[in-house]
Amino acid sequence: MQKIVFVCLGNICRSPTAEAVVATKARARSQAILVDSAGTGDWHVGEPPYGPMQTAAARRGYDLSGLRARQVSAGDFEAFDVIVVMDEANQRAVETLRPQGNTTPVRLMMSYVPDIGVTAVPDPYYTRNFDEALDLIEVAAEGLLAVLDP
Template sequence: MIRVLFVCLGNICRSPMAEAVFREIVNNQGLGDKITIDSAGTGNWHIGKPPHEGTQGILTGKGIPFEGMKARQVVENDLENFDYIIGMDSENIGNLHKMAGYNKTGFIGRLLDLVPESDIDDVPDPYFTGNFEEVYDLVVKGCENLLQMIKNKHNI
């Protein structure tokens, strides 16, 4: 089983959106039995809360399920248990690398590093910008490219 974790700051906007979008793409390609998907935040402000209403609105509008999703904080075991840890911005990646230290971890990378044609490096935080549609478009492209990378690497 390949394990993927999406990470943002509070785990209510970007990373749960990526989790839901990636799950939808994976399931639509019949790979749900090969890839496990989760999300978490580097901060603890929203633990136990559902996705932000802006994220819920985008996902509902696109017909992408998110029921049962609740914010949680990244824990040290995540760094050992997930094969791919995908941060939404440079700050997330920096925090993940600090947590990992010299311990063996899977791939830690920024989502938009998987989208070479993107003009920006970090997925903007819609909690502050309010632009959930822009984030959705970036997340979809990043998730499509992530799945292609995983399929190529693992021959699935």
Template sequence: MAADAGLDVVVDGAGTGAWHIGNPPDRRASAMAAKRGYDLSDLRARQVSAGDFTDFDLILAMDNSNLQNLRQMAPNGASATIKLFMDYAPQNPHREVPDPYYNDGFDVVLDMVEQASNGLIASLKA
């Protein structure tokens, strides 16, 4: 979406825990993404590293628990801004992106991610 908007940015994803390091995305997430034209086949899970807090300008958390974890993980001298992803979708009443793993809500989560991504892109372009 950022490239389509003409932005030259680096986008990466990581978890605050080490549970799935090296694994591809959930097959249901990949299938839902593919239906909307996103290819997740090259993605592999990794854990947030200390370097992320200086290598990236902005780190976005999907929920308050991960937001708190990220703030605790941030090393001294960290320059990245840490925010909730849904801050970029103020029109959405939900401030946290739910984990779709147990309720098969991958379509709802992707709707939320696209909505917040559009807001983030607008913010970056402004």
């Protein structure tokens, strides 16, 4: 079973959405994976995903209501097979936590769709474009699941 953690800045928009989208799509494909999400910052620890993000996700059938924000830690490098980040800033922040000698891959979410010409999922907390974030996360989730063992 693959274990994946998704990471964004505050763990209230992009990463919990990626967690829910990938979990939902994996269940539909009968793929056994374990997913989680975290943020590089600690501002929202314990809080549910951002209301407008929950609303946008619910319109597409994804339930974020039970998720709670947490901060990424060095222990995630041991607990997960891959750490998937939403943008390059998240990637740099996560890499500062890497334990010496650890080889767990840290990949950009959009690297799972290299032909799209987009490297980051823009943060809808700032852009206010929740549907754009969902569009990108959905297409990247398909690419991610395609490379995992069935």
